[in-house]
Amino acid sequence: MPEPDVDREARPEAGPEAGPGTDPGTGSGTGPGAEPPGPFRVRPIATRRGPDPKQDRAARTRLLVLTAAAELFAARGFRHTSVQEVADRVGMTKGAVYFHYPTKEALAVAVVEQHYARWPLLLAGVTAEGHGPLETAEHLLAGAALAFRDDIVVRAGTRLQVERPQIDAELPTPYVDWTELLAGLLSRAEALGELRAGVRPRTVARSLVAALFGTQHISDVLHERADLVERWSETAELLFRAIRAE
Ligand code: LUB
Numbered sequence: 001m002p003e004p005d006v007d008r009e010a011r012p013e014a015g016p017e018a019g020p021g022t023d024p025g026t027g028s029g030t031g032p033g034a035e036p037p038g039p040f041r042v043r044p045i046a047t048r049r050g051p052d053p054k055q056d057r058a059a060r061t062r063l064l065v066l067t068a069a070a071e072l073f074a075a076r077g078f079r080h081t082s083v084q085e086v087a088d089r090v091g092m093t094k095g096a097v098y099f100h101y102p103t104k105e106a107l108a109v110a111v112v113e114q115h116y117a118r119w120p121l122l123l124a125g126v127t128a129e130g131h132g133p134l135e136t137a138e139h140l141l142a143g144a145a146l147a148f149r150d151d152i153v154v155r156a157g158t159r160l161q162v163e164r165p166q167i168d169a170e171l172p173t174p175y176v177d178w179t180e181l182l183a184g185l186l187s188r189a190e191a192l193g194e195l196r197a198g199v200r201p202r203t204v205a206r207s208l209v210a211a212l213f214g215t216q217h218i219s220d221v222l223h224e225r226a227d228l229v230e231r232w233s234e235t236a237e238l239l240f241r242a243i244r245a246e
Pocket residue numbers: 144157158161162173174175176177178209212213
């Protein structure tokens with residue numbers, strides 16, 4: 001009989017704080033003409049007329065709560081984190097937290113969505129460096145390894161996606177967007193003759209995602225990801241040497 005979830009109860013009543021906030025998250029293409037997969041695409045930020053202090057405060061509060069939840073989810077996992085602990089961490093009442101996130105599941109979904117909202121920003125930054133498609137893939141994965149080590153929202157989102165069977169909410173399908181993005185870059189690398197003969201872009205894309213996911217998981221379990229950047233660079237050097245045309 002699985003252990004009871006520490007926090008599965010309906011939202012009591014809303015707190016005093018004002019209105020829903022806005023969530024960040026943008027990106028740009030993988031070089032000339034190619035549209036990156038949906039989740040890596042630029043999403044226009046909802047613009048509104050003039051500053052709205054109430055909305056800004058609500059947005060800041062949501063980010064504060066989300067970051068506190070990410071810290072607890074990353075350290076303890078979904079089941080062993082309570083909304084009361086999130087509220088205590090940000091000095092708010094449970095009701096005030098429920099005003100922004102009606103359930104613990106909604107908090108987990110928001111953290112996972114923010115995890116994925118990181119990647120378009122990473123893609124935009126690497127694309128702006130103007131590398132060829134194969135080098136773009138290499139720099140993207142190196143940037144992701146850094147984020148797995150240093151970004152608490154990425155760490156929490158990764159753990160929550162592993163614990164998705166315990167979370168009664170709709171979560172994005174994991175791993176498929178990175179595979180799509182890398183397959184697109186590697187197909188372009190193949191077209192430019194950057195890949196070794198016989199190397200299949202989609203096979204490599206799946207292998208790179210599996211390699212990074214496995215490397216970050218082992219580094220997490222053994223060293224809380226302290227050695228992740230070194231571990232990934234040695235794995236990447238091996239894999240990219242195997243696929244790069246002579
Ligand atoms: C990435 C995680 C953690 C894949 O794409 C995803 O869903 C991922 C979370 O589920 O790693 C590795 C690049």
